[in-house]
Amino acid sequence: MQKTFTVENPTGIHARPARKIVEAAKAFAGDVFLEKAGNRFSAKSLVKVLSVGAKQGDSVAVVAEGDGAEAAIDAIGAVLVSQESH
Amino acid sequence: MGARLNGTSASSGIAIGYAKVLRAETESSEIRKIDPAQAEAEAARFDAAVASAATELEAIRAKLLGEGKTHEAEIFEAHAFLLEDEELVGAAREKIVAESYEAASAILETAQEVAEVLGALDDPYLRERSADVLDVGRRIARLLRGEQSDGAEERADEGASSEGRMILIAEDLTPSETAGLDASAVAGFATAVGGATSHSAIIARSGGFPAVVGIGADLMTVRDGQLIVVDGGNGVVLVNPDAAVLADYEARREADSGRQAAYEAYRDRPSVSADGVRVELVANIGSAADAEEAKRKGAEGVGLFRTEFLFMGRDALPSEDEQYEAYREVAETFGADAPVVIRTMDIGGDKELPLLELEKEDNPFLGYRAIRISLDRPEMFKTQLRAILRASAHGNVKAMFPMIATLREWRAAKALLEEAKRELSGQGIPFNPEMETGIMIEIPAAAMMADRFAREVDFFSIGTNDLVQYAMAADRMNPKLSTLSDPFHPAVLRLVDRVIRAAHEQGKWVGICGEMAGHPLALPVLLGMGLDEFSMSAGAVTRARWLLERLHRDRLGSLATAVLDVDDAAEAKELVLREVQDLREIL
Numbered sequence: 001m002q003k004t005f006t007v008e009n010p011t012g013i014h015a016r017p018a019r020k021i022v023e024a025a026k027a028f029a030g031d032v033f034l035e036k037a038g039n040r041f042s043a044k045s046l047v048k049v050l051s052v053g054a055k056q057g058d059s060v061a062v063v064a065e066g067d068g069a070e071a072a073i074d075a076i077g078a079v080l081v082s083q084e085s086h
Numbered sequence: 087m088g089a090r091l092n093g094t095s096a097s098s099g100i101a102i103g104y105a106k107v108l109r110a111e112t113e114s115s116e117i118r119k120i121d122p123a124q125a126e127a128e129a130a131r132f133d134a135a136v137a138s139a140a141t142e143l144e145a146i147r148a149k150l151l152g153e154g155k156t157h158e159a160e161i162f163e164a165h166a167f168l169l170e171d172e173e174l175v176g177a178a179r180e181k182i183v184a185e186s187y188e189a190a191s192a193i194l195e196t197a198q199e200v201a202e203v204l205g206a207l208d209d210p211y212l213r214e215r216s217a218d219v220l221d222v223g224r225r226i227a228r229l230l231r232g233e234q235s236d237g238a239e240e241r242a243d244e245g246a247s248s249e250g251r252m253i254l255i256a257e258d259l260t261p262s263e264t265a266g267l268d269a270s271a272v273a274g275f276a277t278a279v280g281g282a283t284s285h286s287a288i289i290a291r292s293g294g295f296p297a298v299v300g301i302g303a304d305l306m307t308v309r310d311g312q313l314i315v316v317d318g319g320n321g322v323v324l325v326n327p328d329a330a331v332l333a334d335y336e337a338r339r340e341a342d343s344g345r346q347a348a349y350e351a352y353r354d355r356p357s358v359s360a361d362g363v364r365v366e367l368v369a370n371i372g373s374a375a376d377a378e379e380a381k382r383k384g385a386e387g388v389g390l391f392r393t394e395f396l397f398m399g400r401d402a403l404p405s406e407d408e409q410y411e412a413y414r415e416v417a418e419t420f421g422a423d424a425p426v427v428i429r430t431m432d433i434g435g436d437k438e439l440p441l442l443e444l445e446k447e448d449n450p451f452l453g454y455r456a457i458r459i460s461l462d463r464p465e466m467f468k469t470q471l472r473a474i475l476r477a478s479a480h481g482n483v484k485a486m487f488p489m490i491a492t493l494r495e496w497r498a499a500k501a502l503l504e505e506a507k508r509e510l511s512g513q514g515i516p517f518n519p520e521m522e523t524g525i526m527i528e529i530p531a532a533a534m535m536a537d538r539f540a541r542e543v544d545f546f547s548i549g550t551n552d553l554v555q556y557a558m559a560a561d562r563m564n565p566k567l568s569t570l571s572d573p574f575h576p577a578v579l580r581l582v583d584r585v586i587r588a589a590h591e592q593g594k595w596v597g598i599c600g601e602m603a604g605h606p607l608a609l610p611v612l613l614g615m616g617l618d619e620f621s622m623s624a625g626a627v628t629r630a631r632w633l634l635e636r637l638h639r640d641r642l643g644s645l646a647t648a649v650l651d652v653d654d655a656a657e658a659k660e661l662v663l664r665e666v667q668d669l670r671e672i673l
Contacts, residue, residue, distance in 0.1 A: 012209065014212075015160070015164055019164070019167055022167070042172070042173075044172060045171050045172045045173040045174075046164075046167055046168060046171050046173075047168070047171050047173040047174055047200050047203070047204070047219065048173055050204060050207075050212055050215055051203055051204065051207065051212075053207045053208065053209055053212060055209070
């Protein structure tokens, strides 16, 4: 399943938000991906999450399958739409 | 016994600390392989090194947290996070197991690959993260190769609060490296190449780091952890000085900090000479962040906003809106009345922009740069002019064209500005129709024609760094030519004097936005010549204001004339020192 979120953080997905995403993804057993503009990135790697280069206003889809997928997606979505920086 | 190395003063002040030698990365690029039968053992060795790295990082982080340095601690927390990253550590391990890489080679190569991916992103923050990835990679490689944790780094980590901070030693530092220096860990720096007006030197001055550049190859014999004194004002670096010399420098550093405190008191005072002449003491900046820094350091506005930094290091030209936001932010930082002079982009010379696909040139400083490019690309230029005009609705914004050599260029640029105004009026977008528009005087041809230009422009700003380079035919980056790269040569002083008089004859104001404007020896001369605006590194503003309050302009007219009638720069400086006693106190 997947859900799409709009990045609200004025500085984009930087240090602290990127780490929160990785932490949320690692709490989930299966694969979790972020998709932006047709490109897919593992949400379990800080390097990959940074590589998404997501800026405020970008649409980012979160993709995961299996038990607990929705909870993982929502946890990551909450970081994407949060305005809290650092 | 200590060694004494001579270079060019880039930023005054005294720094004492331990050497941290930055070497080009090529030395680690050799890939070593192992016997495939050893791969599992090598992978285990790698895992152990990663675990040790985690312990090291945790210790550093805990220590910084204990000192209340939460921001610095977070950097190392992020590094620890990278140690668990599949893309970095996982991929390196894979190289060991599947391709028989020696472990250190594996992590260094992987870190390099990851850093390149991040480095290519269109976001300055993320590009900087590539340095973190490389740093983590090097930490693991160092542990694997059994090298001692290098002393300087440890000292730098712990030295953040003590006086024993580090002195960076490098062949050269790029402007972005210099800008990224952490003032809490770095006390100063010294480089083998570079000149007093190189961009690294300029950034060092605005950040208040003592620095010496252009020392030559001898500098690279310094080893990590050696005790170093950087005497920025005199362009001298001492390696392992003996105790008496060190004590002397420590005393001088104390005196310096006392003077800094005295200057600090002038932060919010008006810029007025002892005989009541009001001038403007403003700052040279490259970004909105610089503007805030400049305001904090007492600048009353901006005499030079170098807009090219908005254009550099990215995949697409900045849009009109993006530029407008940046310009408006600077205008609003200083408030409605404070002057903010925005210079249209000066790409070319030492500032390359791959985006424009400019041809390589043999003499870039004498080549296709600044207004010469802008006039050939009217759409790009007008985008910038519209953004500047829109910002003029939010403050006392002025526009300035760089590298003007002929009246024809000025008139062409002005015509495009008028076109941009008509476009905005047609769309009902607000701007200040009376926005002042001037030119940089940095080409001797323009200085000689200043009387003609003065009839048409609203102001001049003399870019003395380039003016000296062009008048003396001396590359400002070449340390061998540093005695020629001196604004006190009477030839240069005569050009400056000529430009000031030409402007005043037409009732126009004139400023200087080169490093000369902030030089304490130059201030009395320029004030005597009648200069209206002094635009300098933010770090020099309070000192200039302190000195200004001790100078009588009406008594400096004869000095300003006398320095034009000497044989050389040394004689001109002698005259100033003899005339202005207060200078002895601060030089």
